Amino acid sequence: xxxxxxxxxxxxxxxxxxxxxxxxxxxxxxxxxxxxxxxxxxxxxxxxxxxxxxxxxxxxxxxxxxxxxxxxxxxxxxxxxxxxxxxxxxxxxxxxxxxxxxxxxxxxxxxxxxxxxxxxxxxxxxxxxxxxxxxxxxxxxxxxxxxxxxxxxxxxxxxxxxxxxxxxxxxxxxxxxxx
Amino acid sequence: xxxxxxxxxxxxxxxxxxxxxxxxxxxxxxxxxxxxxxxxxxxxxxxxxxxxxxxxxxxxxxxxxxxxxxxxxxxxxxxxxxxxxxxxxxxxxxxxxxxxxxxxxxxxxxxxxxxxxxxxxxxxxxxxxxxxxxxxxxxxxxxxxxxxxxxxxxxxxxxxxxxxxxxxxxxxxxxxxxxxxxxxxxxxxxxxxxxxxxxxxxxxxxxxxxxxxxxxxxxxxxxxxxxxxxxxxxxxxxxxxxxxxxxxxxxxxxxxxxxxxxxxxxxxxxxxxxxxxxxxxxxxxxxxxxxxxxxxxxxxxxxxxxxxxxxxxxxxxxxxxxxxxxxxxxxxxxxxxxxxxxxxxxxxxxxxxxxxxxxxxxxxxxxxxxxxxxxxxxxxxxxxxxxxxxxxxxxxxxxxxxxxxxxxxxxxxxxxxxxxxxxxxxxxxxxxxxxxxxxxxxxxxxxxxxxxxxxxxxxxxxxxxxxxxxxxxxxxxxxxxxxxxxxxxxxxxxx
Numbered sequence: 001x002x003x004x005x006x007x008x009x010x011x012x013x014x015x016x017x018x019x020x021x022x023x024x025x026x027x028x029x030x031x032x033x034x035x036x037x038x039x040x041x042x043x044x045x046x047x048x049x050x051x052x053x054x055x056x057x058x059x060x061x062x063x064x065x066x067x068x069x070x071x072x073x074x075x076x077x078x079x080x081x082x083x084x085x086x087x088x089x090x091x092x093x094x095x096x097x098x099x100x101x102x103x104x105x106x107x108x109x110x111x112x113x114x115x116x117x118x119x120x121x122x123x124x125x126x127x128x129x130x131x132x133x134x135x136x137x138x139x140x141x142x143x144x145x146x147x148x149x150x151x152x153x154x155x156x157x158x159x160x161x162x163x164x165x166x167x168x169x170x171x172x173x174x175x176x177x178x179x
Numbered sequence: 180x181x182x183x184x185x186x187x188x189x190x191x192x193x194x195x196x197x198x199x200x201x202x203x204x205x206x207x208x209x210x211x212x213x214x215x216x217x218x219x220x221x222x223x224x225x226x227x228x229x230x231x232x233x234x235x236x237x238x239x240x241x242x243x244x245x246x247x248x249x250x251x252x253x254x255x256x257x258x259x260x261x262x263x264x265x266x267x268x269x270x271x272x273x274x275x276x277x278x279x280x281x282x283x284x285x286x287x288x289x290x291x292x293x294x295x296x297x298x299x300x301x302x303x304x305x306x307x308x309x310x311x312x313x314x315x316x317x318x319x320x321x322x323x324x325x326x327x328x329x330x331x332x333x334x335x336x337x338x339x340x341x342x343x344x345x346x347x348x349x350x351x352x353x354x355x356x357x358x359x360x361x362x363x364x365x366x367x368x369x370x371x372x373x374x375x376x377x378x379x380x381x382x383x384x385x386x387x388x389x390x391x392x393x394x395x396x397x398x399x400x401x402x403x404x405x406x407x408x409x410x411x412x413x414x415x416x417x418x419x420x421x422x423x424x425x426x427x428x429x430x431x432x433x434x435x436x437x438x439x440x441x442x443x444x445x446x447x448x449x450x451x452x453x454x455x456x457x458x459x460x461x462x463x464x465x466x467x468x469x470x471x472x473x474x475x476x477x478x479x480x481x482x483x484x485x486x487x488x489x490x491x492x493x494x495x496x497x498x499x500x501x502x503x504x505x506x507x508x509x510x511x512x513x514x515x516x517x518x519x520x521x522x523x524x525x526x527x528x529x530x531x532x533x534x535x536x537x538x539x540x541x542x543x544x545x546x547x548x549x550x551x552x553x554x555x556x557x558x559x560x561x562x563x564x565x566x567x568x569x570x571x572x573x574x575x576x577x578x579x580x581x582x583x584x585x586x587x588x589x590x591x592x593x594x595x596x597x598x599x600x601x602x603x604x605x606x607x608x609x610x611x612x613x614x615x616x617x618x619x620x621x622x623x624x625x626x627x628x629x630x631x632x633x634x635x636x637x638x639x640x641x642x643x644x645x646x647x648x649x650x651x652x653x654x655x656x657x658x659x660x661x662x663x664x665x666x667x668x669x670x671x672x673x674x
Contacts, residue, residue, distance in 0.1 A: 008218045039206075116194070131195045
């Protein structure tokens, strides 16, 4: 049944290793519309498989797949509008080391998560690629098609925005609709 | 924590710790289906190009494509069904219906009650695995939800947990309902053993789950644990009863087992007591074991005193000895449910066993065994006087308790109808438990009268006016067949 050729097996391994990262990235980018994020993730990986022959196995997979994800998302935004859902309605959180154990810590994490979700689109993308996915400024620059220096500046600004918004007394309960 | 003053490194660490999300299984399956199709299309395209160059027969490609597609769909179906049997597929999962359908199909293929017992216990095991998955799965999610909802301290229990628990009890009940349909002793033993072994595995699973569950979850697991242990004890007792009947040469048996749902209902009445019982079960198992050993020792001493030890008695001793050795082994392994079951069964058997008498007395008793015949009955030899030491220790009630008076042969000989209703001479002892309420009451009154008369005690005037429950309790206390009450009364009497 399954194509047992080396390329499919290899691809499935890459998929299993990176599916959560890509899905989470897309989820934030489409304001936590889960169904949409799932469809986009599926499309991204299928597109990646179609062009898998062109992937250089000597280079890291993550920047390559995120480039595809970024481009696919740009195409999507050009054609459709995203809808919002509340963060707490998103199910199936993957249990990662990042999840804290105490109630205070999880409250803080939830606030930070909302702050990131509330960032302007570019800053949000940079924070996700830089910190959640561990990509370098150079790799991010290749993905989004900007200069490395500009990326460094934008990342720094994004961090400042987070700090400023945290200091604000009222935090939005729901994520505003993407325009 | 104030983010504004947080050093950059710490803020970065916080951002690195943002939670990751995962796709639903349904979407993943859909993705894999598409990926396989894409891979097949890709390969087919590559092969088509190569083949057309060599063979140039387009219709051959069409057939191969159709064959691949059919095989692919079939394989996807198998993969889906296979995945549906995973414990992660729980109630509420979109594949759960497939799981239920598969189980119904499996049951339909079960040809006899024994196969159905196996199937039901297998499904019960799956329900427990699902329960485990529900307890383990997404604990952080439950916590996050509870935090998000106005910082409530109460835990949120997934309703699927109670539903899965009910399903577990239902499967076990369905298995035990098949057992009365099995009349051959050998197969009945096999069926009871299947349930016993399955429940042993369930208990181990629950014991592992107990410390991992949340505080409220722990109560639920403890309730299930106690229920399963109690039910398993009952199963073991019944099994030994059937083995005994098989060795006595009986060709047909009628086994009725209390349903696990009944036991669960009793346990649920006092959930804190269930947890306490769970924690004390080691102590209880040891007490039951010691009591069983003591009963057997007393019986052996009686054999030695009277010098009556025929082959049957030796076999019986060996049988009970074996059971007690199994109980001892189970005790050392921490298998307390098994210890309880074996010990209680051994005590009951020891209490009910009639030591064999010499040939002459056996012949005479057989002739007079049927009811309704007006034959003179030879008076029984008086029991040997007890030693002074025993008189001090043994409470009054224990003097009523001798193995002879509980034997079916003796009962039939001496039993007379109390309220004019005859008692069937053909009904075996065990099936008399299933007599109508009226006959049961008559039987109990008859037994009590006999025991008291045999021991030279007056029959209470208000015996016939006692309620059914009081009569049952009175009989069991006298005959020692419920040792807890017996022990309690014994202590009361001694004090």
